[in-house]
Amino acid sequence: GxxxxxxxxxxxxxxxxxxxxxxxxxxxxxxxxxFEDVTHKGGGVTEWNLERPASKIDVDGVDNEEQRQNGNEPPVR
Structure with missing residues (x-):
């Protein structure tokens, strides 16, 4: 993280x-x-079950110029 x-x-x-x-x-x-206000303003869902378990979010990124120049950028999920 x-x-x-x-x-x-x-x-x-x-x-x-x-x-x-x-x-x-x-x-x-x-x-x-x-959550309801954010998703409503953002055009997302208007109802949310707040009792459901939390989700994990993975973020991948490029950390140096050499990777970008070689086209080896990891996907963004």
């Missing part, structure tokens, strides 16, 4: 997923206490 503290910077070229990562973190932080 990634531990975020204080000030954190996301650096990368346009289209690399920086904004998507921020939105995903914001979405996860809102669940479950505000």
């Amino acid at each position: 990634i531990e975020l503290k204080g000030l954190n910077l996301l650096i990368g070229p346009n289209g690399s997923g920086k904004s998507n990562l921020i939105e995903a973190i914001s979405f996860m932080r809102a669940a479950p206490r505000e």
